[in-house]
Amino acid sequence: xxxxxxxxxxxxxxxxxxxxxxxxxxxxxxxxxxxxxxxxxxxxxxxxxxxxxxxxxxxxxxxxxxxxxxxxxxxxxxxxxxxxxxxxxxxxxxxxxxxxxxxxxxxxxxxxxxxxxxxxxxxxxxxxxxxxxxxxxxxxxxxxxxxxxxxxxxxxxxxxxxxxxxxxxxxxxxxxxxxxxxxxxxxxxxxxxxxxxxxxxxxxxxxxxxxxxxxxxxxxxxxxxxxxxxxxxxxxxxxxxxxxxxxxxxxxxxxxxxxxxxxxxxxxxxxxxxxxxxxxxxxxxxxxxxxxxxxxxxxxxxxxxxxxxxxxxxxxxxxxxxxxxxxxxxxxxxxxxxxxxxxxxxxxxxxxxxxxxxxxxxxxxxxxxxxxxxxxxxxxxxxxxxxxxxxxxxxxxxxxxxxxxxxxxxxxxxxxxxxxxxxxxxxxxxxxxxxxxxxxxxxxxxxxxxxxxxxxxxxxxxxxxxxxxxxxxxxxxxxxxxxxxxxxx
Amino acid sequence: xxxxxxxxxxxxxxxxxxxxxxxxxxxxxxxxxxxxxxxxxxxxxxxxxxxxxxxxxxxxxxxxxxxxxxxxxxxxxxxxxxxxxxxxxxxxxxxxxxxxxxxxxxxxxxxxxxxxxxxxxxxxxxxxxxxxxxxxxxxxxxxxxxxxxxxxxxxxxxxxxxxxxxxxxxxxxxxxxxxxxxxxxxxxxxxxxxxxxxxxxxxxxxxxxxxxxxxxxxxxxxxxxxxxxxxxxxxxxxxxxxxxxxxxxxxxxxxxxxxxxxxxxxxxxxxxxxxxxxxxxxxxxxxxxxxxxxxxxxxxxxxxxxxxxxxxxxxxxxxxxxxxxxxxxxxxxxxxxxxxxxxxxxxxxxxxxxxxxxxxxxxxxxxxxxxxxxxxxxxxxxxxxxxxxxxxxxxxxxxxxxxxxxxxxxxxxxxxxxxxxxxxxxxxxxxxxxxxxxxxxxxxxxxxxxxxxxxxxxxxxxxxxxxxxxxxxxxxxxxxxxxxx
Numbered sequence: 008x009x010x011x012x013x014x015x016x017x018x019x020x021x022x023x024x025x026x027x028x029x030x031x032x033x034x035x036x037x038x039x040x041x042x043x044x045x046x047x048x049x050x051x052x053x054x055x056x057x058x059x060x061x062x063x064x065x066x067x068x069x070x071x072x073x074x075x076x077x078x079x080x081x082x083x084x085x086x087x088x089x090x091x092x093x094x095x096x097x098x099x100x101x102x103x104x105x106x107x108x109x110x111x112x113x114x115x116x117x118x119x120x121x122x123x124x125x126x127x128x129x130x131x132x133x134x135x136x137x138x139x140x141x142x143x144x145x146x147x148x149x150x151x152x153x154x155x156x157x158x159x160x161x162x163x164x165x166x167x168x169x170x171x172x173x174x175x176x177x178x179x180x181x182x183x184x185x186x187x188x189x190x191x192x193x194x195x196x197x198x199x200x201x202x203x204x205x206x207x208x209x210x211x212x213x214x215x216x217x218x219x220x221x222x223x224x225x226x227x228x229x230x231x232x233x234x235x236x237x238x239x240x241x242x243x244x245x246x247x248x249x250x251x252x253x254x255x256x257x258x259x260x261x262x263x264x265x266x267x268x269x270x271x272x273x274x275x276x277x278x279x280x281x282x283x284x285x286x287x288x289x290x291x292x293x294x295x296x297x298x299x300x301x302x303x304x305x306x307x308x309x310x311x312x313x314x315x316x317x318x319x320x321x322x323x324x325x326x327x328x329x330x331x332x333x334x335x336x337x338x339x340x341x342x343x344x345x346x347x348x349x350x351x352x353x354x355x356x357x358x359x360x361x362x363x364x365x366x367x368x369x370x371x372x373x374x375x376x377x378x379x380x381x382x383x384x385x386x387x388x389x390x391x392x393x394x395x396x397x398x399x400x401x402x403x404x405x406x407x408x409x410x411x412x413x414x415x416x417x418x419x420x421x422x423x424x425x426x427x428x429x430x431x432x433x434x435x436x437x438x439x440x441x442x443x444x445x446x447x448x449x450x451x452x453x454x455x456x457x458x459x460x461x462x463x464x465x466x467x468x469x470x471x472x473x474x475x476x477x478x479x480x481x482x483x484x485x486x487x488x489x490x491x492x493x494x495x496x
Numbered sequence: 497x498x499x500x501x502x503x504x505x506x507x508x509x510x511x512x513x514x515x516x517x518x519x520x521x522x523x524x525x526x527x528x529x530x531x532x533x534x535x536x537x538x539x540x541x542x543x544x545x546x547x548x549x550x551x552x553x554x555x556x557x558x559x560x561x562x563x564x565x566x567x568x569x570x571x572x573x574x575x576x577x578x579x580x581x582x583x584x585x586x587x588x589x590x591x592x593x594x595x596x597x598x599x600x601x602x603x604x605x606x607x608x609x610x611x612x613x614x615x616x617x618x619x620x621x622x623x624x625x626x627x628x629x630x631x632x633x634x635x636x637x638x639x640x641x642x643x644x645x646x647x648x649x650x651x652x653x654x655x656x657x658x659x660x661x662x663x664x665x666x667x668x669x670x671x672x673x674x675x676x677x678x679x680x681x682x683x684x685x686x687x688x689x690x691x692x693x694x695x696x697x698x699x700x701x702x703x704x705x706x707x708x709x710x711x712x713x714x715x716x717x718x719x720x721x722x723x724x725x726x727x728x729x730x731x732x733x734x735x736x737x738x739x740x741x742x743x744x745x746x747x748x749x750x751x752x753x754x755x756x757x758x759x760x761x762x763x764x765x766x767x768x769x770x771x772x773x774x775x776x777x778x779x780x781x782x783x784x785x786x787x788x789x790x791x792x793x794x795x796x797x798x799x800x801x802x803x804x805x806x807x808x809x810x811x812x813x814x815x816x817x818x819x820x821x822x823x824x825x826x827x828x829x830x831x832x833x834x835x836x837x838x839x840x841x842x843x844x845x846x847x848x849x850x851x852x853x854x855x856x857x858x859x860x861x862x863x864x865x866x867x868x869x870x871x872x873x874x875x876x877x878x879x880x881x882x883x884x885x886x887x888x889x890x891x892x893x894x895x896x897x898x899x900x901x902x903x904x905x906x907x908x909x910x911x912x913x914x915x916x917x918x919x920x921x922x923x924x925x926x927x928x929x930x931x932x933x934x935x936x937x938x939x940x941x942x943x944x945x946x947x948x949x950x951x952x953x954x955x956x957x958x959x960x961x962x963x964x965x966x967x968x969x970x971x972x973x974x975x976x977x978x979x980x981x
Contacts, residue, residue: 060596064816066589067576067598067695069730099812101859105832110815162820291859293868296701296809298731
């Protein structure tokens with residue numbers, strides 16, 4: 008297989024520039040209650056209905072760590088092949104804002120719960136490793152609502168105190184495509200683990216994007232800008248493209264890049280300055296005296312490791328090895344947990360290779376067409392497996408199968424029933440086929456003579472005739488065999 | 497019948513148990529005292545009606561098995577009390593009525609007591625004389641120009657003036673022991689983590705600890721037993737079995753080793769304090785204890801360390817008072833930032849602002865390492881001083897304060913001299929240890945002075961026992977003359 012070349016560069020007048028990208032992903036921990044309180048975490052609840060005295064920072068209230076959130080962070084760390092720190096510390100990040108009730112966010116600063124790890128991406132030009140710098144736990148803030156009233160701002164504290172994992176990558180990404188693959192991979196790993204639902208529309212997954220550029224060949228990183236809180240992959244890609252071009256233009260016009268925090272304006276498709284380095288907050292981090300350092304027993308980590316589900320990379324290896332899938336097929340089928348679950352259910356009941364071919368072909372095309380995700384599929388895994396088996400056993404041909412599949416999509420019916428009731432079963436009785444073919448040959452005696460005198464191309468004509476007469480139901484393989492035999496004379 | 501309110505808690509409990517007095521009668525006696533004693537300004541809020549209702553309920557269905565059967569108690573206004581205004585001595589919480597009860601007060605009520613009122617204190621417990629309260633000075637019953645100490649000044653004053661049979665305070669750098677010393681009462685700061693901090697308005701989280709203030713050591717044991725206990729709502733709470741301090745109180749100190757730290761003899765310390773310390777040593781020695789000279793070499797760094805750590809934590813703890821969700825909000829200001837600025841400028845007093853500024857400064861980038869981080873390191877050394885010595889001694893005896901009660905206004909313009917008042921109490925908070933102040937004598941002006949016994953972690957029983965023996969043999973008598981009536 009010929010590999011494509013990596014080719015994402017920004018071309019300036021003075022040369023080619025490489026784009027250096029690092030991501031800080033904020034992933035909402037899947038848990039029933041918040042990081043330091045017992046409040047619920049359901050999305051879309053009425054404003055301020057999931058707020059405890061702790062979340063709203065009443066006098067004398069104290070945080071108590073939610074063990075499940077800690078376990079989720081450890082699971083995620085293990086899924087990122089990262090070092091789990093037995094000792095970590097919660098710090099206070101101090102700043103004032105109306106939706107930050109405590110006046111500080113409890114986060115982890117110098118001692119995060121998870122250290123260095125790595126994530127593998129499958130790019131068209133090969134496998135790419137992206138380093139993870141760290142993962143730490145922190146509280147989310149509330150939400151300020153500015154458009155409910157012309158003069159007042161409203162605050163919803165439902166989100167206040169919800170557990171987030173901040174996953175910081177190394178500056179290893181080099182293109183919007185790699186960012187896309189990285190976010191999808193992270194999301195996939197966390198969904199396999201059940202540690203984050205990865206729902207970007209609901210804000211369960213957001214990212215700050217660090218971008219800098221340097222001339223191809225340069226060793227030194229350029230000055231980076233941080234684009235805050237981008238909540239879709241498309242916007243991340245657009246923001247990176249815009250930002251990289253902006254930086255190259257600045258450099259080429261002899262200006263310097265200021266290290267600053269920028270916002271991405273999704274309407275104008277541009278980034279703009281939010282605050283400069285000089286205006287940066289002094290967060291006055293210090294260890295939260297209300298919480299003791301978090302000490303994890305090695306046994307807990309080991310137990311969590313043992314109970315980890317199979318992750319996409321491992322599953323991919325297994326699909327290639329056990330089911331003889333191509334790396335490409337395996338990659339697509341493990342990309343989301345639900346897809347791999349569906350595939351495995353189909354494969355369990357049918358031919359594994361053919362099942363993969365079908366899923367990557369007609370099945371995904373149908374889902375795409377209808378704008379559905381796999382959990383909404385009108386065709387159940389069991390029915391798809393039966394269809395695959397019907398092809399494999401020769402009951403129906405691949406062509407008929409496409410027709411059956413269409414009916415399955417519309418009716419949700421079982422393929423056997425459809426084949427039965429519509430009489431679509433393949434004719435595979437050699438005797439009957441031979442009889443039919445003999446009749447056709449008799450009718451076309453002239454063509455048979457021509458064939459026998461060397462006009463090989465006429466073979467297709469006979470196949471066509473058989474199919475026509477059989478209504479497409481004749482078993483093509485058998486037809487081939489019988490035709491060859493009878494034409495020999 | 498002699499005035500019940502002049503008696504100690506233990507005797508009052510006995511009389512309630514033997515039905516010599518009803519809870520309602522007892523409560524009425526205290527209400528009468530409080531009403532006659534408004535001049536002392538010890539209360540921010542009184543809850544007389546609620547108290548009488550609780551007293552009636554108790555009398556109808558008494559449970560004499562409890563530690564505090566039918567006992568009315570006034571508590572420092574730093575403890576959140578459900579449906580009763582809780583101010584922390586500050587304008588910014590002037591209108592704040594909690595919907596919840598602090599664990600420590602709940603423990604007291606679960607043991608049969610009920611709330612009589614909320615006691616004045618320095619604003620957010622920041623002060624050593626109760627002069628920083630938004631609700632005005634509290635006066636020491638010892639003399640009409642004297643401060644009652646701080647920050648639990650309302651508590652010490654109310655206790656010494658017979659407005660409550662016992663009370664509770666909080667101690668971040670001496671706020672229980674110093675006012676106890678100034679009023680001739682007993683005050684104990686427990687081991688950090690023995691009493692839950694849940695529901696107590698926070699000053700400096702790593703130092704704050706609630707504790708009892710009582711007339712006698714045995715009362716102190718009863719109160720501590722009632723209020724202490726593990727609380728899963730406080731992550732720094734210590735998991736341990738409940739202790740029966742009261743039942744196990746013994747006055748035998750024979751063979752115990754008492755450490756005498758040389759660093760607690762400071763410059764310009766009044767001769768009387770030294771003499772009192774000598775007296776204390778002699779009493780314990782005569783009772784069979786062994787005195788051992790020890791050194792706590794990092795003591796001199798305790799005060800500067802404290803005045804970095806405590807304000808740092810306070811600057812962050814007090815950020816929640818922003819006028820957004822509860823408490824005082826300024827009507828002035830055209831945007832969020834101005835609203836914050838005006839609310840906090842108008843809501844906080846000078847001492848609180850001073851400490852927020854200090855705390856913000858020492859945590860700032862570029863200063864963090866030089867101040868906060870270094871202070872944390874020194875704090876470890878101070879703790880180590882104590883740990884090292886507690887392998888050799890059972891307890892440490894020191895004066896509680898470097899002076900007796902001073903005059904109102906005397907130190908308000910000199911914060912440093914005010915801070916120096918905590919010089920003997922602060923190291924204990926930094927080390928998280930238990931310590932008790934017991935009245936030991938009067939100076940020549942007739943003002944009370946206390947001695948402090950410091951114990952090792954969770955050794956409350958031992959310092960209570962030593963204090964108990966000391967109290968029995970000291971012959972201390974206060975000379976409070978109810979001049980305010």
